[in-house]
Amino acid sequence: QLQLQESGPGLVKPSETLSLTCTVSGDSISSSSYYWAWIRQPPGKGLEWIGTIYSSGSTFYNPSLKSRVTISVDTSKNQLSLKVYSVTATDTAVYYCARPTVAGSAYDAFDIWGQGTTVTVSS
Amino acid sequence: DIQMTQSPSTLSASVGDRVTITCRASQSISIWLAWYQQKPGKAPKLLIYKASSLENGVPSRFSGSGSGTEFTLTISSLQPDDFATYYCQQYNSYSGTFGQGTKLEIK
Numbered sequence: 001q002l003q004l005q006e007s008g009p010g011l012v013k014p015s016e017t018l019s020l021t022c023t024v025s026g027d028s029i030s031s032s033s034y035y036w037a038w039i040r041q042p043p044g045k046g047l048e049w050i051g052t053i054y055s056s057g058s059t060f061y062n063p064s065l066k067s068r069v070t071i072s073v074d075t076s077k078n079q080l081s082l083k084v085y086s087v088t089a090t091d092t093a094v095y096y097c098a099r100p101t102v103a104g105s106a107y108d109a110f111d112i113w114g115q116g117t118t119v120t121v122s123s
Numbered sequence: 124d125i126q127m128t129q130s131p132s133t134l135s136a137s138v139g140d141r142v143t144i145t146c147r148a149s150q151s152i153s154i155w156l157a158w159y160q161q162k163p164g165k166a167p168k169l170l171i172y173k174a175s176s177l178e179n180g181v182p183s184r185f186s187g188s189g190s191g192t193e194f195t196l197t198i199s200s201l202q203p204d205d206f207a208t209y210y211c212q213q214y215n216s217y218s219g220t221f222g223q224g225t226k227l228e229i230k
Binding site for chain 2: 037045047048052060062096106107108111114115116
């Protein structure tokens with residue numbers, strides 16, 4: 001059964017870099033034909049797509065975040081990672097990794113989600 | 124960017140009611156729309172994809188319709204477990220924009 005598990009520091013200081021990892025179990029990122037995504041949700045607000053990556057390293061980013069975000073994959077560890085640079089309080093959110101329903105589709109509905117990890121940006 | 128607007132933002136209803144939530148896209152997205160249910164502290168759960176296709180395991184009281192720019196999610200007979208927040212998401216373009224959410228409350 002496919003499972004996604006986000007992990008990383010729960011508290012990041014303003015202007016620093018937020019770094020999160022999503023560990024995939026039950027499927028191999030390198031042999032899978034799926035794309036993988038990061039999505040976030042600020043407290044009490046809606047969902048925001050951050051970006052999507054394929055095992056080859058091909059990425060798509062939300063234009064509003066593109067200048068501050070990097071998504072990468074480590075196929076040896078079966079993990080994807082997210083870095084958000086120069087964070088401010090507005091980056092405080094629950095961060096989810098997710099997989100689309102359709103293999104080979106860079107943008108699609110998401111049927112598999114991690115449980116999310118809360119990141120607070122504060123000094 | 125494609126903007127998604129849901130209405131209403133909050134909906135009060137009773138068990139057994141039929142409810143409808145609307146999602147409008149700022150430009151045509153064909154049928155590339157999904158609906159999710161989210162409960163507090165939990166990840167979103169996919170209910171509907173391709174505007175009207177029911178995800179496996181989702182009760183048949185949930186249904187979706189629409190194409191182009193206007194879409195609806197209907198719950199035919201509300202059950203206690205259905206009180207939650209609902210989001211639409213377009214995936215016509217890679218930005219995958221979500222609506223702002225509709226909170227379904229118990230009247």
